[in-house]
Amino acid sequence: MLGERIYFFRKQMGLSQKELAVLLNVTNKAISKWETGAALPKTETIIALAKIFKVSSDELLSLASESKEQKIPEPASLKQLCEQTTDLLQKQIPVNSKPKIHYELSVAASKVYLITTGLVFALFIIGLFFIAINFGNFTGDISDIYIWVVFELFSAFAFSGFYTGLFCYIYFFNTFPTALKVASLFLFTITFVVLFYGGIILFVPTVVKSIKVLINNKKENIDG
Numbered sequence: 001m002l003g004e005r006i007y008f009f010r011k012q013m014g015l016s017q018k019e020l021a022v023l024l025n026v027t028n029k030a031i032s033k034w035e036t037g038a039a040l041p042k043t044e045t046i047i048a049l050a051k052i053f054k055v056s057s058d059e060l061l062s063l064a065s066e067s068k069e070q071k072i073p074e075p076a077s078l079k080q081l082c083e084q085t086t087d088l089l090q091k092q093i094p095v096n097s098k099p100k101i102h103y104e105l106s107v108a109a110s111k112v113y114l115i116t117t118g119l120v121f122a123l124f125i126i127g128l129f130f131i132a133i134n135f136g137n138f139t140g141d142i143s144d145i146y147i148w149v150v151f152e153l154f155s156a157f158a159f160s161g162f163y164t165g166l167f168c169y170i171y172f173f174n175t176f177p178t179a180l181k182v183a184s185l186f187l188f189t190i191t192f193v194v195l196f197y198g199g200i201i202l203f204v205p206t207v208v209k210s211i212k213v214l215i216n217n218k219k220e221n222i223d224g
Contacts, residue, residue: 005060007035009053017220023052032220036213038106105171107217110210113167117160117207124156157200164206165199 010020010031017031024031024045033039041049050057105113128149169191173181184191 001037002040002061003035003037006031006041006049009049009055009060010035013053015052020052024048028221032217033107035220036107036217038108105206105209105213107213109171110213113164113206114210114214116163116167120160120163121156124152127152157203158196161200161203162196163199164203165195165197168199168202168206169195 010017015023017028017035021028021031026045030039030041034041046060047057050060053060169184176184
């Protein structure tokens, strides 16, 4: 990700976001957006960044600068070749390493998600408030109130869960394989079920992820 490489080289050069922004004649908010992936710098800006970081544009746009290519010295024997190959593989593929499944959210998407989800739970709290103020006037069975409270809570979580699934589906739709895109659009019933139950599972992780994105963005703005 270009933003991660800009952040890496900026820290390596000992520059704050504000200092880098002055060198590029841009705002520190622009630097923050580049590093979080909310926006991309222009071509001429990438060239200027490469000069400031003292690397080539290709290095800035690739992973070459982050992990230098390891060269294997010419072996004296077949046994030495096998040992060198084994050592190289062990360095590049750590033992017991497991692939990490993760997804990235932009600052803007995190704000939209948290605000919308917050509104859902705000409506739920308002509903509980009206139940509380009218509790003294209620003449029915007390169990009806408990049922209504549980229904309100379930509705809030169910809607938030489905909204989370729909949010992730729309936000990451372009990353899906073409076959999955077509299948998800035609098999609407299955897609709906997956969005509902998948959203409930992803609800808490997505809330936590969104909060972390905003906190990190705020820290970067303070540092800059």
